[in-house]
Amino acid sequence: MEMEHYNELNQHVKGVSLWQDALKRLKKNRMAMFGLYIIIFYALISLMAPILPIYSYKQQVLNHQYLPPSFKTAGQLLYEKKSYFLHAMAAKEGRTVLNSKEKKQLSDLKQSLAVEKKKLFNGKTVLVNQRHYLLGTDSLGRDLLARIIYGGQVSMMIGLIGALTSMFIGVVLGALSGYIGGRFDTLLMRFVDIMYSLPYLLLVIIFMAIFGRNIANLFFALAIVSWLTVARVVRGQVLSLKNSEFIEAARASGAGTGRIVFRHLIPNTSGVIIVYTTLTVPSFIMLEAFLSFLGLGVQAPFASWGVLIQNGVYAMTTYPWLLWFPAIAMTLFLFSMNFLGDGLRDALDPQSKNKL
């Protein structure tokens, strides 16, 4: 229903909803928009991963271990590596040119590389030595770029699903607790308090170590504790809305508890909910990476950013790219999520600006 609005001077006035207003403010926030574009880029890449021309994340090419990032083909790199090695050996003996034996080794290698080694993988023949490893390879000769993209899928999935689950539990329990009040509220908040005082990450570590390391357990372990803050925040919002006129009106016209909570109260807290969801995604990704770092997260052949970083830390002295690229990929995403979250908070609640 379109309403025409006129002010006292009879000029046409267009109504601006909260969301339009927020969107306008968000668009003005350059960092938040930057974050948003980066997130869209990441999402597109990981959605299109199956059709992008990238290699498999689990195919191992054992003689391609630890190839550095480069635009050259793997064959060229192998040749250069051998030639560099032979020249270094020759220099040790005080020669600048290679002797015939070494030259033969090099030309043999060149020939064997030219006769393309085909590998059968998933029913497809792959020309292994023609590959370009833009970001290098890892200890098992797997393409790092592919591993970062597929690892990103896992990390982002965990972040998103985790945030949505904890949001769902937290919003429902928090809203009911705030609206119903009484004993239910006291019990729930008491429970939340106790859970807060538990060193919960330690419990998560124990849980993962003892009950086995798979993604389902990981979700469960993270979801049981992460809804606490959301429940508290939503409860606070509901408490402040509970006695407002529109709720009274709804009650007067005979709406039941369920209807009031789910149709009136929760939609009115959606600003807070959206902001918290955006800020929970990075914290979930960090948690998963933390557990993976301790060896308690996603297991091979799957990867996540945390797993890749952990592998990178142990190899960083000689193969620093194994640390840098996953670290940059993950950090950029976390950055963007945090900027977007901050921007959304400023946009939806302008008074919160400069507060934390």
Place this chain on the structure above:
Amino acid sequence: MTKYIIRRVLGLIPTIFIIITICFFFIRLAPGGPFSSEKKLPPQILKNMQKKYHMDQPLIVQYGQYLVDVLRGDLGPSYKYKDYDVNYFIKQTLPKSMLLGGLALLVALILGIGTGMISSLKRNSWIDYSSMSVAVIGISVPLFVIAPILMYIFAMKLNWLPVAGWLDDGGAKTLVLPVLSLSAPYFAMIARLSRASFLDSLRSDYIRTARAKGLKTSVIMFKHVLKGASLPVVSYLGPAFSGIITGSIVIEQIFRIPGLGRHFVQSAFNRDYTMIMGTVIVYSLILVFMNFLVDIIYGYLDPRISYS
């Protein structure tokens, strides 16, 4: 006040009790145990082992026995390391972890509040922008990325600081990198928090009065602003403590520090029940006590809070 403290201390007991109970039954829910390994033990030996550690008795009896032992301050023998008990391990490792965590917190507090103070005084200057950008980096970049990168730059490339080690074999230099990396996220958060609250109080009337009296900026900052504006920082200390405890687990892994955190993860893998329990109890005691301390400081700083 004394009454309040006594009541709070008494209130800590049920919390610790709940933690022990949850943890005790939680870790025994899982199949397998400390003696199940790749190589299967002969049944007779397994039986004897279980008997030695009282694991043949019903769970509830074990639980009661464990509670009694804990009350006496005995955390029991380690199931994995024969002839060692948990108390010994904790005595060996806890001081190292405490030193690491305590220093990290101190560094985070001093640097964080200092940065926040300067940023708020020179609002919108390049100092403000650059230090707040550093703070955003500190919040978004996880600990286990910061630590290896600092290690790579300062220990491996520049050779200024040792890669790993501890006081007795490398001197105080070994502490620099672990402490700095552990404090980074909390430094960042504290800097942001204190900047915001300093800005708030700089705008308030009592500061304007102080300025009108002709007081020097340094006196205003340290005597008037600091006390009121540190409230958000103090209430952030609780989460910071638990963050530093879990963070030190990672830092101890990366820098090979023989602290409690490394033992904790290892004992969780080993299903060393008493070790897990002992570490969790120690960690929870520290956490609960620190939260209690924060509440006391909070009340001291903000007299409007009453303890009734």
